[in-house]
Amino acid sequence: MSSFIFVQGLAIQFRIYHNRAPSLKEGFANLLKPNTARQYENFYAIKNLTLKIASGERVGIIGANGAGKSTLLKALCRIYEPFKGSLIINGRVSPLLEVGAGFHAEFTGRENLYLNGAILGYSKEDLSKMEEEIIAFAELEQFIDTPVKYYSTGMYLRLAFAIATTVNPDILILDEMFSGGDASFVKKATDRMHQLINKANIMVMVSHQLELLEQLCTRVIWIEEGAIVADGSPGKIISSYLAAKS
Numbered sequence: 001m002s003s004f005i006f007v008q009g010l011a012i013q014f015r016i017y018h019n020r021a022p023s024l025k026e027g028f029a030n031l032l033k034p035n036t037a038r039q040y041e042n043f044y045a046i047k048n049l050t051l052k053i054a055s056g057e058r059v060g061i062i063g064a065n066g067a068g069k070s071t072l073l074k075a076l077c078r079i080y081e082p083f084k085g086s087l088i089i090n091g092r093v094s095p096l097l098e099v100g101a102g103f104h105a106e107f108t109g110r111e112n113l114y115l116n117g118a119i120l121g122y123s124k125e126d127l128s129k130m131e132e133e134i135i136a137f138a139e140l141e142q143f144i145d146t147p148v149k150y151y152s153t154g155m156y157l158r159l160a161f162a163i164a165t166t167v168n169p170d171i172l173i174l175d176e177m178f179s180g181g182d183a184s185f186v187k188k189a190t191d192r193m194h195q196l197i198n199k200a201n202i203m204v205m206v207s208h209q210l211e212l213l214e215q216l217c218t219r220v221i222w223i224e225e226g227a228i229v230a231d232g233s234p235g236k237i238i239s240s241y242l243a244a245k246s
Contacts, residue, residue: 002054002055002090002201003055003090003091003170003171003201003202004052004053004054004055004088004089004090004091004202005051005052005053005076005087005088005089005090005171005202005204006051006052006053006086006087006088006089007049007050007051007052007075007076007085007086007087007088008050008085008086008087008088009048009049009050009084009085009086010046010048010049010050010051010072010075010082010084010085010086010087011044011046011047011048011049011082011083011084011085012044012045012046012068012071012072012075012080012082012083012226013042013043013044013045013083014042014043014045015040015041015042015043016040016041016042016043017039017040044083044226045068045071045226046068046071046072046075046226046227047225047226047227048084048085048227049072049085049223049226049227049228050228051221051228051231053202053204054202055201055202056201056202056218057202057203057218057219058197058202058203058205058216058217058218058219059202059203059204059205059217059218059219059220059221060205060206060207060213060214060216060217060219060220060221060234061073061204061205061206061220061221061223062206062207062208062210062213062220062221062222062223062237062238062241063222063223063224063229063241064224064245067223067224067225067226068223068225068226068227069206069223070097070175070206071226072223073095073097073173073174073175073204073206074097075087076089076093076171076173076204077093077095077097077173078093079097089171091170091171091201091202092121092169092170092171093170093171093173094120094167094169094170094171094172094173094196094200095120095164095173096164096165096172096173096174096175097173097174097175098175102115102116102119103115103116103148103156103160104148105147105148105149106147106149107147107148108144108145108146108147108148109135109138109140109143109144109145109146109148109151109159110131110135110144110145112148112159112163113127113131113134113135113144113159113163114127116160116163116164117130117163120163120164120167130166133166134159134162134163134166135162137158137162137166137188137192138155138158138159138161138162139158139185140155140158140159143155154182154185158185161189165189165192165193165196167196168199169196169199169200169201170200170201170202171200171201171202171203171204172196172197172200172202172203172204172205173204173205174193174203174204174205174206174207175205175206176206176207176208176209197216203216203217205217210238210241210242213234213238214234214235214238217234218234219231219232219233219234220232220233220234220237220238221237222237222240222241
């Protein structure tokens with residue numbers, strides 16, 4: 001069966017505290033106080049959003065900071081659960097969002113490879129097959145058994161990127177392209193990103209690089225305040241977006 005994404009009436013809600021978030025003790029105390037003023041308000045990052053993405057589509061998502069773009073991606077990756085509505089995904093999601101999230105500073109690079117790979121949904125057997133390739137791509141053969149707390153930022157990013165991208169993606173979810181590290185590794189990483197996009201059945205990508213989206217995508221969705229403003233061909237939607245922002 002072909003890969004697809006179907007989002008129907010999706011709403012993602014967060015709670016915004018006006019001061020600091022209350023402690024558990026304070027929370028119980030406030031429940032017992034009559035007529036206590038509410039110290040928070042509910043905020044919809046995504047509002048009643050409906051979206052269909054079919055196999056073969058390359059979808060770019062644009063919008064101002066805080067528009068709900070990254071929240072939508074995290075909902076597609078099941079990081080955020082819907083407050084309302086439904087989300088049906090057919091196919092394995094390969095997320096590339098916050099590179100390196102889940103690394104343990106005291107663990108070695110090799111141990112984090114297995115930890116982070118497990119978080120991404122891979123079995124120990126799968127990871128043992130990919131281990132050599134990941135280490136070689138990250139250029140960390142000499143340091144792979146050193147705790148990552150001693151890694152430079154570049155070494156940390158190289159390992160995280162190599163783990164996240166040594167996959168055969170079905171549905172690829174991207175939040176910006178990789179841009180860390182030295183120039184030679186950035187070139188190698190960018191080439192790998194293009195290979196991943198070409199292999200994926202579906203690609204959904206958030207980026208502020210509008211020219212890149214126009215180059216890579218078959219469709220662009222413009223989101224503002226958690227809702228879809230426009231959805232269509234990259235050139236048309238990006239032109240409308242730029243005109244509205246000028």
